[in-house]
Amino acid sequence: MRRLALYIMAACAIGATAQDWGLRWIACPTAGEADQVWFRRTFTIDGRPPSARLTIASAGRFELYVNGYNATTDVIAPGAAPQCDTIRVMTFEVGRFLRADTNVVAVWYSPAGRSRKQLAMTLSGGSGDSDRVALSTDGQWLCRPANATTTPEGDETIDDRHYIDYWNTDGGPTVGWVPAEEQEGLAPSPIALVPPIHKAMRIRRISRYTFLDDLGSTVVYHFARRFDGWVRVTLRGMGRGDTLTVNGLTYVCSGRSDEQACRRFTTSASSMAVVSGPEGFSRDNVTDIEAIDIEEYTHTSYLY
Template sequence: MNPSNFRPLLAVVMLALPFRTTLLFADDSERASVSVQGLRCEYLSNPLGIDVQKPRLSWRLDPAANLRAQSAYRVLVASTPSILQHDQGDLWDSGRVASAQSTWVEYGGKALHSGQQAYWKVRVWSDAGKSSPWSAQAAWSMGLLQSSDWHSKWIGEQRPDGTAGGTPLPSPWLRKTFTLVQKPAKAVAYVNSLGYYELYINGRRVDDYVFSPAVSDYSKRNLYVTHEIADFLVPGKNVVALWLGRGWCVKGHPGVIHDGPLVRAQLEISFGNGSTAEVATDEKWRIHESPITPLGRGTAFGDYGGERYDAGLELPGWNQVDLDDSGWQTAAVFEPASALTAAQMVEPNRLMETIKVARVEAYPQGGWVIDMGKNFTGWLEIKLPR
C-alpha cells in the first residue's frame, strides 16, 4: 500500500474509534431515558368524532432511548385532563400488562357514549424492567354512535319548476341564525354531507379541509365530519353557514336518487352551568344560489364536467351574522337512499402545494389550454383584467 494513502485512512479510523467505543460500552445510566411518543387512536392523532366503540390505541418508543424491546405497558384513559394528571383512569386503567404490543391495543374500559371525550396516556417498561415516564396526554372524542342521535334533516335546493332533471343547479349557500345566552363551554358540529361542504361560523371558516368529506360509495355509506366550534361562538346572535358543492352526488351514481348536494348537520352546545342547546338543519334554514354552477353531468363515467363562476352573484358577507337573509328561500327537505352513516376515519384533504402554470396556448377551436405540468386534484386561481 502506498504510505501516502495509508496515513489518511489511519487518521479516520483513530477518530472514529472513541465514538464507537462509547456506543459499545455505554451503561444504562448514559443512555437516554425510555420515553413514549406518537400516541394515536385508530391511526389518527387526537381524532374527533370517531365511531369505533372500542378504539385501538398505538404508540412509539423514542429511538434515541436505545431500547431493545418493550416488555410491558400500562394505559390510563380518563374523562377529564385533571383526572389523568393525577395518574388515574376513571374510564380505563389497563394495569401493567406484560406485552411487547404497542399497536392496536384495544380499549377495554367503560362503555363510551356519543359525544364523549376521552383523554389517555401510556407508560412502558423496557426489557430490563426499567419504566418510562408517562407519555404526554392525547385525546379522542366519540361521534354520534346511534341513528337516533341524529336530530337534523337532510336539506338542499329544490329543483325550480321548468328545470329539466339532470340540469346542474348552482352550488347553494345555506345559513341559520340563532342566539346564545352565554359563551359555551363546549360546542361540536357534526356535518354529514352528500357532496362537498365548507362550514362557517360567524363568517369564519372553521377548518382548512378541502373536498370534504372524503369520497365514498353512497349506496354503502355516507360520511360525517366532527368539528370543535366553541371558539367561534359568542354570547348573543350567531350564524352557522354551509357552502355545498356537488362533488360525486350526481343522480345515476350508486346510492344517489336526488341530484345533490344535500346535507344534514347539527351543533351540540354545552354551557358551564350544565345546560345545553342544539341547532340542526331543517326546513327553516335559508338557502341562496352561490356564484358557482357545475358544468356537465359530473359522472365517473367520462363526463367529469367543470364549473362556471359568475362574479355578478357574489354576495359579500353571505356567511356573516348581520346579513339580512329575509329574501332568501327556505331549504327543501329530502330523504336520500338508505345507507350506513359513518364517521370519516381518515385524515382530511388539505391544500399541500401551489403549482405554477407550465404552458398556456390558444386552442384552435376557441379557448385556452392551460398546462400545469403534472396531474393534480385542485382548482385554478386566475387574475383577470378589470
C-alpha cells in the same frame, strides 16, 4: 386518547352497517340537481359555551362556516371520492367561533349526484349538564342556490355576477332566501362516519407556468410538473358576462378588478392550463395563473 380510540372503533362499526338513522334532512326547494346551495341559520345564545360540537351529514361535499369563519380546514370535505348513495358524517369543534350574541352557521353544499339528502346537522354546546346552544336542521333554516353548479362528470360552472358578499354572516342580505324544505320518508342510505384520523385533502404545492402558447383568444400555459387539483386564474379588464373556460371550469365574469376563476369542490389533472375566452380576450387579461396541486394526507387532529 381513550375517548379517541372509542370514537374510531364506533365509526368503523357504524360505517359498515348503519342505515339512515334519525337524521333530519333539509334541501333547497328552488335548487336544481346540479346547483350548489347556500344554507344558513341565525340564532342567539346568552353566553359563549366553552366548547361546542357540530356534526354535519351530507351526500355531497361542503364548506362549513361559523360566523364567517371557515371551520372546514381541509380544502375538500369530505376528502374521499364522493358517492351520492353514501352519507358521510363529520364532527367539528366550533366553540371558539361562537359568541355570546347573534350567531350564524352556514354551509356551502355541492351535490355529488341526485339526492334530496343535502344537509343534516346538529350543534350542541355548554358546560356541565346544561346546554347553552342546541340546534338542528329544520324548516327554520334559510337557503338559496349558490352562484355555481357541479356536473355529474366533475366539472364546475361559477357565475361571479351572482356571488353574494357576506352570505355566511349576520350582515348578509336575506332577500331571495327561502325556508329550507324538510325531507321525510326518504329511502335509507349507507352511512360512513368520518373518524378524527382519516384521509383528507390539502394543498401540496402552488406552481407557476414555465412557458405558454398564445393562440389568441385561447392561451395554453405549461407547467413543469403534472398536478391534480385546481387552476387559479387572476383576471383584469374582463367585461361583465364574459365567459371563460379553464380545464373543465366554466367561469362567468363579474367585471370586478382582479377577480379569480378557480374550482371549489372538484379537481382536474393536467400539466397545462387551457384558458379560452370570448373574442378580444388575450393573455394580457391574465395577471396571474397558478397550478394548485392537492394531495391526500392523514388528518390526525380531532378539533380540525
